[in-house]
Amino acid sequence: MGSRREKTNKKKMIKKRRFKRVLILIGIAVLASFAYVNAHLNNIKTVSISKKNEDLGIKDEEDGREVINIALFGGDSRKEGDVVHSDAIMVLSIDKAHKKVKLSSIMRDTYVDIHKHGKTKLNHAYAYGGPELAIRTINENFNLNIRDYAFVDFYSFEKLVDAVGGVDVDIKDMEVKEINRCIKEIAELKKTKPILIKNSGMNHLNGEQAVAYSRIRKVGGGDFERTERQRRVINELFEKGKNVDITKYPKILDSILPYVETSLSKTEIMKLGTYVLTNNIQSIEQNRFPTDEHSEGQFIGDIWYLVTDLDETEKEIHDFIYENMEESNIN
Template identity: 40%
Template sequence: MNKGIKVALIIALLALFSAGAYGAWYVNNIYKSLDVQVISTEKEDLGITEEAEVKINMFENSKEVINILLLGTDKRAPDENSRSDSMMILSIDPVNNNLKLSSLMRDSYVKIKGHGSDKLAHAYAYGGAPLALNTVNTNFGMNIEYYAVINYGGLINVIDALGGVEIDIKDYEIDMVNAYIGDVAKIEDVPYKAIETTGLQTLTGVQAVGYARVRYVGDGDFERTERQRSVLTSMFNKFKEIDTKDIPGVAAKLAPNVETNVSLYNMVRIGTSVINAGMKNVLQARFPTDDYGYGKLTTKWFYFFEKEETIEELHDFIYENEIPKSQKKD
């Protein structure tokens, strides 16, 4: 799942290298261990419409905000066709000095180029990251050009390199969390320890990935997206505390597990933007919002939503820091 969760770090980490701590040679070496893909930059192929760009350009900070599609897959073998287990838009906003995470509901009923209408998560299975990118842009009125994908092993290694993440385990979650921890450990062929108590505690990489994959307790997929964002936010907070000398080790564990179309030049540019802005906060939201609901079509359950309203709410969150009313805390 959380593979997507880590691109925030890859951008920030490589950015710090570019800031001069280790020099161009080191940055270049780390970049070479990424799985860099070259995809079409044509707007039609990316799913970027003129209508979407007109709406986005109405926001004053639209030129400064950088959006990256983060993808986590349920792939268990290199040649396996998989769905995207998690999808998030990471928005780097140097104007407001924050990062934003927009979780996209995997069951959202959307149009997928060449495949009719289906679940958002299926776009990746049909055409990999390029089709997933096209699908998000087309259905959510975005103009995203960059993506990154991560696998279980990479996330586990990075969380462990950061010293674990702080997560509050609820009493109704613990049994299912432990079941998923065992599943993740089996897939990655790594040892693990079950969580023994509830409450705020430090989770290892395997434990955190298991936690983030939990879907069938609490509020289903709605709550799962919150778990995913909680892990990422905790990782971000840990990253802010890391000693500069330890950054290379974290980056070295991360990079080999990331597929992306971000060029070295843009990696440095984006990262430098993060560092120079001194970002300290991560804002979170989920789209489509809680105002919509599930429905059955033939034999499948989908999350149906009103497209134009969702696009407006997503744009307001990314460009104006406006959290959707249904997700505001009292």
């Protein structure tokens, strides 16, 4: 009887030891992964901006709702020393209340009030006062609570596309000539040979072609469709990123991080990334503002602006970001 108990106790002890070893190995693996990512995050250019509500134009903290809003800016500087206008303006929302990630494009030509600069196009704010004024302008005109931003130059964005093996995009007949014009322009700036698109329909785009596609604005719905193209490429990247081989992570991190500028700390970036991964978020819901219903193009003087009912647009943005307003169709 005693020996049976001893054998049972021995087995339990062995199981406990094995379990502890497994936990230790898992812990080491997790720590190693975090240490690796943490080390690569040193490649990001971190910029400090004011956190004061007054400086950022924050009026309402949204009553403690569990939504983190981050401004995303895409620049289009052609050469060093160029004044950067934010040609792509988006709000990335981590919605913890509904466990969703949402992406809102805001039209760059939207007629808004910029602190100390009067009424003009939204994308001028970045040129006038960098990310802090750009954030303030979005917050004050649409009553948001953005505190942080990330900025990526369009021409370095191609490196991320190439790192995941390119993206598949359906090119319309009317877009072929324009995408090839943009490809040639980018290739000329880089002094490389352009790889042109031969036919419309589904095409597998490399980084340079994807950037050119995202810049098309002279055909179709102009800047309206341009924002859709930008979101479409981001959505394709998100889908590719979910299935990418873990061994490619180092290449992806090395490709994109040196070209990212942000006010987020390494800890904040890791927390947000961990939240998205651990909550198994499988898609990005997307929309564009102002909507057609509450905006129209107008010439004021000799300049074309997108004039919107700011109160209605604020309401629609809030419904999408904080509630469950239906996303727009980007296909």
